[in-house]
Amino acid sequence: MPFQTVSNRKLYVQIADQITDLIGRGEFKPGQQLPSERELAQKLGVSRPTVREAIIALEIAGLIEVRVGVGAFVRERREMSKLPASDHSPLEIMQARMVVEPEVAALAALNMTGQGFVALKSVLSDMKEETGRGRWSQESDRKLHLNLAEHCGNQPLNEIVHRLWDEREEELSGRFHQHMGSLAVVLKTILRQHTKLVEAVCNRDPALARMSMHEHLSYVHGQMSEAWE
Amino acid sequence: MPFQTVSNRKLYVQIADQITDLIGRGEFKPGQQLPSERELAQKLGVSRPTVREAIIALEIAGLIEVRVGVGAFVRERREMSKLPASDHSPLEIMQARMVVEPEVAALAALNMTGQGFVALKSVLSDMKEETGRGRWSQESDRKLHLNLAEHCGNQPLNEIVHRLWDEREEELSGRFHQHMGSLAVVLKTILRQHTKLVEAVCNRDPALARMSMHEHLSYVHGQMSEAWE
């Protein structure tokens, strides 16, 4: 019973997340200067290149602005959200998904064709394999949910689900999943929920599909809430 | 008069831009593997850390995906934003609204403030007046539903409702409403449903609000089905 998974997360992502938290919590306020790369490296116990990578990630993400020879500064929130609709909190997006996706699952159970079932089970199989290795496959997760949406027989709903997932990825690329991925029990729970969901759809049981999806999303929502409180 | 300004741009930004161009131009196709960091460094005549920084920037930007021990890959382009919204049938849009709006109404009943109540009742009043004259006010209808969405406390859901209404207007400007407007009994029924809905929200009764909205949309959906069969 190996209990590995010490920390698969890349260091620069961890550091970027940490700084993101500090900014979000107000420890670093807009306009304020961050410690220098060398100072951060020493305090965090990592090398300067690694800190640099985190800084660059934050700059690309639009959270900070780097001035050569001066330092890195927290950007004002107004200029931060110049990209279209990216200030949706992950929890809000989860709430929206809890409204839409259960019904989408029910519709998929009614309208999905035999070919769709095969694809769905294939994705589930991939997910099972990844989970068996103690890893989380965000790609499989995404494929599974979008697959249901694409076969629900309602194009507007399909586009809504796609949009929610795109926004979701902007928000928490890695952040939550890497937290979640460290907990084997969470992984297995989610896999079981997905399995139940896929079986319900393949058995053309819309009520059970709806309930399974709601159960799954509620669980994930709860995990996300815990992770950030 | 020296004419310097060779290139103030940071190297890793130049490299990231260059790769972005190549991806955009199709030289690197989705799913394809990029050259290794070492190879890129050599070909571009820069150091590996610099290439790494560019790679990380592209990863954060969502253009590529980096797999440890394997390489960097161009991500699949998934842009659902296509122009032709015309293949969204009005009935499909109604179905989508039936999924989303009841829950939006329930949330609005929980989160709407006193100021929101006033606006809501004002819109309802306008609608009642129009109906009394035997006319249908699409403007009031739209305002009422969007007002609920704006006060549901969930920005993604709000945007979804707005988008559905925008698509709806493209679809049936006049067509259905003119048919419906000729039947006084239909007008009065819809007014009564709206009134019940607004009262439920103002009484902070989410369950009743949800039910009222569902009842209302089901009725409209039924009328639309009849009109086109």
Added chain:
DNA sequence: TCTGTCAAGTGGCCTGACCAGTCAGAATTG
């Protein structure tokens, strides 16, 4: 045929160094 091993290649991370902007304050000059 199947299985386990292992070497090559990849990204992740480190040490240590030099360069080029920036800016405040010391030194110089009027």
Added chain:
DNA sequence: CAATTCTGACTGGTCAGGCCACTTGACAGA
């Protein structure tokens, strides 16, 4: 004394070379 210049201690930008962990596929052994 005031204005100017100069200096040096910061900052981030870049480089070189190296070690490690992971992934993969070929290959030898069962």
